[in-house]
Amino acid sequence: MVKGFIIFFIGIVSFGALTANNKTSFYFYNPETNVTKFASLKKAFDLYLSDFGAYEFQPFKKVHLFEEQVRLNNECIVLIPSWYYKNFSSDLQLKPVLIAKSNNKIKYKKKLVSKRNIRYLDQLKSTTIASSGNKEIVKKLLNEMLLEEGLSQTLKILIVPKDIDALMAVEFGMAKAALTNEKSLYKLKSVAPKQYSKLTTLSESSEEFLPVVAIPKLSRLEKFSFMSVIREMQMKQQGKVLLKRLGFDSWESVDENVLAELNT
Amino acid sequence: MKFINRPKFLGCNLFFAILGVLIVLFGTPFSLERHPIVMVLNSNPSIEKYRTVHNEFKDALGFPVIDVDISTEWMTKTRLQNKILDESPDVIFCIGSQAYLMANEIDPEGNIIFSMAINWKRFDLGKNSKGISMELNPQLELFVFKYLFPDIKTIGMIYSEKFNREWVDLAVNSAKSMDINLEVVSIDEVTQPLDSLKRISDSIDAFWVIHDPLVLANKATVVDLFSFLNERKIPSFVYNKAFAGLGAALVISPDLPTIGRQGAQYVESLVLGSKATDESVQIPAGSHLSVNLKVVSDFALNFNEDGLHMVNEIIDE
Structure with missing residues (x-):
């Protein structure tokens, strides 16, 4: 009797584990996202995806956990920053399928802005630069943007949650300059034109792609319905809201030109 | 053997002698790493x-x-x-x-x-x-209010001169520069915050709750304030997530990391x-935003969805 119950119990647990693993996953890794509590984002995504099949959304904060999971599971879709795809994902063997769009653009530019009293870049030497995002990426970007010899190495980086925090840090003297998305500057211009008028652009980055949706090269998912569900999010009201939460409006397919640029 | 080792010994001494001189001249090499x-x-x-x-x-x-x-x-x-x-x-x-x-x-x-x-x-x-x-700078908070809730033109606030005069002056000036009308009422120990709120409730689109020991004097006062606001469907913007359960539409607080x-x-x-x-x-350089989308929907507020990516946490969906 007891033995029978144990076998039954093991059977139930194994069945549960099997069915739990049967969900196809949409993995999200982006250290630049403003979302700090992933639970509510996961809840909203899972609720949306559940209307279309056994799909789940899985956000990751730590890159090694994300990479480990992608290596374990070929049948997944990932949403990652384009810089991560270009610089760090080669061993994951990913193939970009969609690219995010914001304000009808698939690329964005970063600007280094300060108050107007900074007229020369070398006035920034040994000062604090506020920026959102990942510290290593910010350092790399500043290195590319500031050609003055050795200047970028003297800078202290203060990582803040949002571009608007970085801009306000300049306004209130916690930083001498802010590295910010071009779009955030427009936002400041439209809401607080007086504050915007106090700022000047010192340098601009080259254009970078917005995040990409990719699948492992060995995956067959592209042909199947899950990719359609992701692709069609922009056509559904709730899907649009979820995309906005991630910081963009829609996707477009990765064409040959974009692919070539992403792979250079 | 002794003879063979002798020059090495001498070399060693010479090395330490030079090191000693260098330390005296420039300090210990470890101090650079300390x-x-x-x-x-x-x-x-x-x-x-x-x-x-x-x-x-x-x-x-x-x-x-x-x-x-x-x-x-x-x-x-x-x-x-x-x-x-x-x-x-x-x-x-x-x-x-x-x-x-x-x-x-x-x-x-x-x-x-x-x-x-x-x-x-x-x-x-x-x-x-x-x-x-x-305390976040009021300018940042006002930017967030205006960006996320573009229809909100007049925001009410109750404060005590004793604790918040300077900060409120700054908030009023910042609001002016962003074309927001800030309707502020100061209270003292004998004034009831709810009475002050009732006085301005007809002319405000939202209410800004700030940390003020006279306004938020006790639990009953806080509950009364939020009950009144919710009844009138006046959205409240607060500084602490503890008020989210009382029906606040937006929580804006310093980002702890x-x-x-x-x-x-x-x-x-x-x-x-x-x-x-x-x-x-x-002042804190980072802000943390939580938005209660249920309140946004229940109060039929015009919420700018483009601002969703700025939000760190959506509560009570």
Whole structure:
């Protein structure tokens, strides 16, 4: 009797584990996202995806956990920053399928802005630069943007949650300059034109792609319905809201030109 | 054998002799590598928000610090005094008011940085004390209100002159520069906050709850204020997530990890003698936003969905 119950119990647990693993996953890794509590984002995504099949959304904060999971599971879709795809994902063997769009653009530019009293870049030497995002990426970007010899190495980086925090840090003297998305500057211009008028652009980055949706090269998912569900999010009201939460409006397919640029 | 070893021995001596001269001239090579001694006094590490600041501070600093938990019974003032004397820290980073008050009492001349202290202005700040306040600049908050809720033109606020006059003056000026009308009412010990709210309720589109001990005098007053606001479908913008359960539409508070990082930068600037900031007390450089989309929907508010990516947390979907 007891033995029978144990076998039954093991059977139930194994069945549960099997069915739990049967969900196809949409993995999200982006250290630049403003979302700090992933639970509510996961809840909203899972609720949306559940209307279309056994799909789940899985956000990751730590890159090694994300990479480990992608290596374990070929049948997944990932949403990652384009810089991560270009610089760090080669061993994951990913193939970009969609690219995010914001304000009808698939690329964005970063600007280094300060108050107007900074007229020369070398006035920034040994000062604090506020920026959102990942510290290593910010350092790399500043290195590319500031050609003055050795200047970028003297800078202290203060990582803040949002571009608007970085801009306000300049306004209130916690930083001498802010590295910010071009779009955030427009936002400041439209809401607080007086504050915007106090700022000047010192340098601009080259254009970078917005995040990409990719699948492992060995995956067959592209042909199947899950990719359609992701692709069609922009056509559904709730899907649009979820995309906005991630910081963009829609996707477009990765064409040959974009692919070539992403792979250079 | 002895003869063969002799020149080596001499070479060794010569090496140390040269090293000695160099040390005398330029100091020990180890001093270049020596990290400053940084002590972190945590008022209570079992409190998650204090732990968050503590961990982020250490990560950002990147070298070992001396951690001291002052919440235990064992850590009496005398023991802390002895520890500070023994370790002679270059800087003490304090998390929470208790930690700062103790450190400042023991070492009023020391380099002390406070953080996570509500109403730091009540402190008798030491000569070399600096800190990171808990109050966001009103300009940032007003930007967020206007961007996320573009239809809101007039925002009400109740405050006491005693605690918040300066901050409210700043808020009024900032609001003007952003074409927002801030309708403020000051109260004193005898005025009922609810009566003041009722007086302005017809002319406001939203109500801004700020940290003010006279306005939020007790639980009953707080509950009355939020009940009235919810009944009238007036959205409230608050500074602490504790009010989210009472029906606040938006919570805007300092981002705790950023406070830890700011603290680390302060330490670096003190130790290296560089200037991290123009102010001795910084405002928090990062903000944390939570939006209650259920309230947004129930109150039929015009919410700018383009701003969703700025939101750190959606509550009560």
